[in-house]
Amino acid sequence: MSQFTNVDLQHRRLAAMPRGVGVMCDFYAERAENARLWDVEGREYIDFSSGIAVLNTGHRHARVVQAVQDQLGRFTHTAFQIVPYESTVALAERINALAPVAGPAKTAFFTTGAEAVENAIKIARSHSGRPAVIAFGGAFHGRTMMGMALTGKVAPYKLGFGPFPGDVFHVPFPSVLQGVSVEDSLAAIHDLFKSDVDPQRVAAIILEPVQGEGGFNVAPAALMRGLRSLCDQHGILLVADEIQTGFGRTGKLFAMEHFDVKPDLITMAKSLAGGLPLSAVCGRADIMDAPGPGGLGGTYAANALAVAAAHAVLDVIEQEGLCTRASTLGARLSAHLEVLRVRFPEIAEVRGLGSMIAIEFRDPQSGKPDPARLQQVQRKALEQGLLLLACGMHGNAIRFLYPLTIDDALFGRALGIIEQALQD
Structure with a gap:
């Protein structure tokens, strides 16, 4: 003791x-x-x-511990943006092959889930040239400024921290107990387009396939299909926040695999590295390549120890x-x-x-x-x-x-x- x-x-x-x-x-x-x-x-x-x-x-987990110990014997940090290393390239290749994204994919690594969300919005805005984002009531997307703006719950996350970034809009998430149907949610987006924001100014719609802090509300399949249709109609990107749902939690590696539509971008973190800080954004290659060199990154992004742990986590999920x-x-x-x-x-x-x-x-x-x-x-x-x-x-x-x-x-x-x- x-x-x-x-x-x-x-x-x-x-x-x-x-x-x-x-x-x-x-x-x-x-x-x-x-x-x-x-x-x-x-x-x-x-x-x-x-x-x-x-x-x-x-x-x-023994495999994760061993992977971190092995990497610790080589080096802990070079800053991938200064001196890169193969393990991170290999992890990006693995995630690109596994993530339910249409067509060729690319992955960028960060440190926290909030960073992943922030960068997903940066990428969406860079690709589309548009500023606005639509999120859902009850959502949780982090405690950074854009994360708080996207989060659909005031207490305790937003109290006293405003003003928040503009051009962020919220609509209700479907809930039987709350009396909100899929039709209600989709109609709310159409109402936004009439009263608050031109759809041609919307870069992305972001949602959790299963809301986390919001109460583990599962997105109905009809909502996903409706959002995909809306996004395709107006040139909007669909962003799946899989930070809490990812890496086996819902019975699939990613929760979006339960649906018959695919997002344009996926954020991930939490269980990606089995307890070490690592996050990522994976998406269609043409979208991910929108920001110029230096527009994405972070000092500890793709930390070598966390990347080693993530390889072990993917091995464990598959083999066990x-x-x-x-x-x-x-x-x-x-x-x-x-x-x-x-x-x-x-x-x-x-x-x-x-x-x-x-x-x-x-x-x-x-x-x-x-x-x-x-x-x-x-x-x-x-x-x-x-x-x-x-x-x-x-x-x-x-x-x-x-x-x-x-x-x-x-x-x-x-x-x-x-x-x-x-x-x-």
């Missing part, structure tokens, strides 16, 4: 770090392995957060069948939650895709969002050693983000804790 206590570290954090860095847990990690982590006082937790969907291959595993675990979880929904009517909906599953809490009588019930269940689960994350526009949904490498016994134990937390 560590020489520190959780209480001591909590006091130190509050004194040394600003309150704007929100921290959910009051305990501090000491070590982790696959789907479990231990705090500095030795208590074990089952990790159903995966560092916010970063650890699809689990904590410290993690896309199939995601579908299997997700079906098991969904079936369990549907049984619980009969017993606990405050569970208004079980939804998701693959292993990107959420439950939403609403008052059974009024139908209003019930974040208090979520917080109660989350707290009870944590007391029993299960780490769960909230999401949703009203903070009333629990999202389940276990590593896809979790073993069956531990997964079953977690399902029992979920049931017990609801009963308590």
Whole structure:
């Protein structure tokens, strides 16, 4: 065990770090392995957060650790834009071959998901010569200035940080519980074209195939087809933000593989490098080549250690069948939650895709969002050693983000804790 206590570290954090860095847990990690982590006082937790969907291959997967150690013995950083290296070229080639983009593709690497989103908009604007972007309510696209502008949720992400970049417009995302249909969403875009922005000024429409912070709302296939048709009609680029949905989480390597249309650009990050910071934008080659040399990049973009980890992650996903595993675990979880929904009517909906599953809490009588019930269940689960994350526009949904490498016994134990937390 560590020489520190959780209480001591909590006091130190509050004194040394600003309150704007929100921290959910009051305990501090000491070590982790696959789907479990231990705090500095030795208590074990089952990790159903995966560092916010970063650890699809689990904590410290042996293949990822070995790849990073091997690269560490060669070099850690040259700045790819100064002295390049083969591993990054090879990773771009792999992603180009795997990403569901129409025609020849190219990939640029960055460090964070927000950077990927920022650069996707830069690329779209450079290619189209247009300024405007359409996003969706409930979306989360990052905490940088353009990321906040695109994000469709005010608190806590936008409070006090404006003004934001202009020419960003939002429309409702389809939701059965919110009473928003696909037709409503598409009609809202047509209304924008009549009242707020000429479609010939719109560079891109960006959306998450499954909303993350917004509550794990799955984009209906009809929405994707409608957006693709609109984009083709008006020369607008369709951008899929796969930062949370990518790398096996939904049962496919990319969530867009569930749909019969293809985006022009895809952003990715989180589970790409198994815990190391790496992000990317992949898209049609002609679009990706729009910015001139020096227009894209970053000091740590395509960091050698992260690139080595990403190669290992792709190997693990393929060789361990993690896309199939995601579908299997997700079906098991969904079936369990549907049984619980009969017993606990405050569970208004079980939804998701693959292993990107959420439950939403609403008052059974009024139908209003019930974040208090979520917080109660989350707290009870944590007391029993299960780490769960909230999401949703009203903070009333629990999202389940276990590593896809979790073993069956531990997964079953977690399902029992979920049931017990609801009963308590």
